[in-house]
Amino acid sequence: MAIYQTLRFDFDLPLAGMLALVQLLFCSGFLLLQYGLTKAAPEQHARSQLAIRPDRQRLGVRLWDALILTLGLGLFLPPLLAIISSGLNPRLWAALSSSRLWHATLTSVVIAGCAALLSVLLTLGLLSSSRYLRLRLQRRRSAALMEATGSVILVLPAVVLSTGLFILLRNVADIFTLGPVLVLLVNALMALPYGLRALQLPMERVSLQYGRLCTSLDVQGLARIRLVEWPLLRKPVALALALAMMLSLGDLSAIALFGSQSLQTLPWLLYQQLGNYQMIDAAATALVLLLLSLGLFGLVEGVLGGKDAATE
Amino acid sequence: MLQLNNLCSRYPEQELCFTLSAGAGEITALIGPSGAGKSTLLAMVGGFTSVDSGQLLYDSRELVPLTPAQRPITTLFQDNNLFWHMTVYQNIAIGLAPSLRLTPAQKATVELVAGQVGIETLLNRKPSSLSGGQQQRVGLARCLARRQPVLLLDEPFSALDPALRFELLELLRSQTDQLQLTVLLVTHHPDEAARIADNIAFVHNGRIIESGNRELLAAPQTEELKAYLGQGSSEG
Numbered sequence: 228m229a230i231y232q233t234l235r236f237d238f239d240l241p242l243a244g245m246l247a248l249v250q251l252l253f254c255s256g257f258l259l260l261q262y263g264l265t266k267a268a269p270e271q272h273a274r275s276q277l278a279i280r281p282d283r284q285r286l287g288v289r290l291w292d293a294l295i296l297t298l299g300l301g302l303f304l305p306p307l308l309a310i311i312s313s314g315l316n317p318r319l320w321a322a323l324s325s326s327r328l329w330h331a332t333l334t335s336v337v338i339a340g341c342a343a344l345l346s347v348l349l350t351l352g353l354l355s356s357s358r359y360l361r362l363r364l365q366r367r368r369s370a371a372l373m374e375a376t377g378s379v380i381l382v383l384p385a386v387v388l389s390t391g392l393f394i395l396l397r398n399v400a401d402i403f404t405l406g407p408v409l410v411l412l413v414n415a416l417m418a419l420p421y422g423l424r425a426l427q428l429p430m431e432r433v434s435l436q437y438g439r440l441c442t443s444l445d446v447q448g449l450a451r452i453r454l455v456e457w458p459l460l461r462k463p464v465a466l467a468l469a470l471a472m473m474l475s476l477g478d479l480s481a482i483a484l485f486g487s488q489s490l491q492t493l494p495w496l497l498y499q500q501l502g503n504y505q506m507i508d509a510a511a512t513a514l515v516l517l518l519l520s521l522g523l524f525g526l527v528e529g530v531l532g533g534k535d536a537a538t539e
Numbered sequence: 540m541l542q543l544n545n546l547c548s549r550y551p552e553q554e555l556c557f558t559l560s561a562g563a564g565e566i567t568a569l570i571g572p573s574g575a576g577k578s579t580l581l582a583m584v585g586g587f588t589s590v591d592s593g594q595l596l597y598d599s600r601e602l603v604p605l606t607p608a609q610r611p612i613t614t615l616f617q618d619n620n621l622f623w624h625m626t627v628y629q630n631i632a633i634g635l636a637p638s639l640r641l642t643p644a645q646k647a648t649v650e651l652v653a654g655q656v657g658i659e660t661l662l663n664r665k666p667s668s669l670s671g672g673q674q675q676r677v678g679l680a681r682c683l684a685r686r687q688p689v690l691l692l693d694e695p696f697s698a699l700d701p702a703l704r705f706e707l708l709e710l711l712r713s714q715t716d717q718l719q720l721t722v723l724l725v726t727h728h729p730d731e732a733a734r735i736a737d738n739i740a741f742v743h744n745g746r747i748i749e750s751g752n753r754e755l756l757a758a759p760q761t762e763e764l765k766a767y768l769g770q771g772s773s774e775g
Contacts, residue, residue, distance in 0.1 A: 436619050439587060445608030446637040454639060458624045 314514025
């Protein structure tokens with residue numbers, strides 16, 4: 228928020244750059260701490276589809292699990308119900324007839340769709356290369372390094388990346404004309420770490436199981452994608468695409484810097500409506516955003532992922 | 540005729556060098572302890588591992604520069620021979636046309652080999668609904684459908700019950716005779732080798748140190764083969 232205000236209200240670029248650097252340092256520190264404290268999961272557990280719980284028959288354990296889940300739902304459900312109850316008000320239809328709302332909805336869907344597609348394509352490209360390095364050339368360190376580049380966004384949060392792009396491009400192009408492309412790019416990069424995690428193991432599994440057979444039968448190129456990779460990977464690809472769309476639909480970092488009167492997404496519209504105390508309109512916008520997110524997630528994962536697709 | 544002339548592959552922990560000849564219509568069984576290099580020998584012939592020196596010839600044609608798919612060879616691996624999301628028909632057909640767009644003649648070949656290995660009624664099923672023996676028949680059917688003169692088998696039937704294993708080995712024997720195939724069969728079962736192989740090669744520490752016909756197992760010459768067969772030096 229401080230970076231946003233410094234850039235958009237004060238236009239103090241040196242201060243914005245410094246704040247972005249502070250944010251970068253914090254994120255790097257926390258990421259290093261996470262790598263230091265986390266132990267790699269045993270190989271067979273990481274590869275198994277389901278967590279093994281031999282203690283699941285014990286009543287005490289089940290009650291404890293139920294309590295934890297209830298507490299989790301207690302944090303998650305009230306705001307969700309608040310959005311629905313405040314959205315369903317007598318002036319909802321009037322708010323829903325706003326062309327601004329539907330224009331923002333369309334912009335959100337287009338940006339989220341394109342960003343998700345770009346993110347998944349980048350993820351597939353990165354993982355295809357890292358898979359080749361790891362399994363064919365036995366260069367595990369290079370493969371891990373390549374995958375780490377996809378997770379660099381964890382160190383470089385969307386707002387920092389957007390600030391960098393803002394400072395870099397402001398003298399060479401009209402930032403607000405390039406807005407949609409920049410928001411799309413930042414949103415696509417934001418989703419990369421999640422796409423990598425959703426697709427890395429399934430892609431390696433396909434290669435380990437079928438790579439040698441495909442080579443011996445000359446099932447390569449498009450035939451391999453059509454007959455082997457796509458049928459086996461459509462479920463995790465759909466999950467990666469749906470996750471990327473959700474992240475982009477809810478993003479307020481990039482759009483806060485590059486948004487304008489002509490470029491408005493639902494979160495950006497919601498933020499403006501809340502700032503102007505248009506609570507009824509904001510409730511309607513929040514309801515549309517919620518329904519859109521849930522609907523698109525279900526649609527993308529269910530249709531693209533196939534009839535038995537479900538989030539693992 | 541398949542010939543390996545001092546065909547070598549070098550690894551940090553081991554150097555493997557093989558010299559071997561196998562003719563058409565012959566089954567050559569490769570026996571030896573785990574880690575001796577039997578599967579690596581097949582991988583070198585099949586093109587799945589690099590070769591550092593030596594010659595690999597089929598009818599005087601050098602095979603080393605060719606990719607696995609370009610070699611006149613088909614391989615039945617120990618596992619992962621079938622695409623589990625495809626039907627039995629597709630699993631056989633993909634050996635003939637990688638795009639699965641088959642000509643009428645290729646479709647007829649699929650039906651024919653399915654009949655030869657006794658799976659003609661299973662063509663619309665998925666591998667997961669088949670027994671272990673039926674799954675291996677599907678893999679064998681694809682190998683036969685490809686009509687390649689050299690067949691490599693890396694312990695493909697080792698997980699099966701003895702009766703089923705011998706049934707499939709008899710099937711392999713009859714197809715080898717009928718199609719005049721050159722077969723290299725890796726096995727951990729000397730009795731298997733004695734029953735169907737024309738030649739037996741004993742692989743030890745990256746080399747073939749003893750070879751001969753089926754009589755080899757009855758009168759082993761080297762201490763290593765005697766030890767492998769469980770015949771101590773005092774008994775030999």
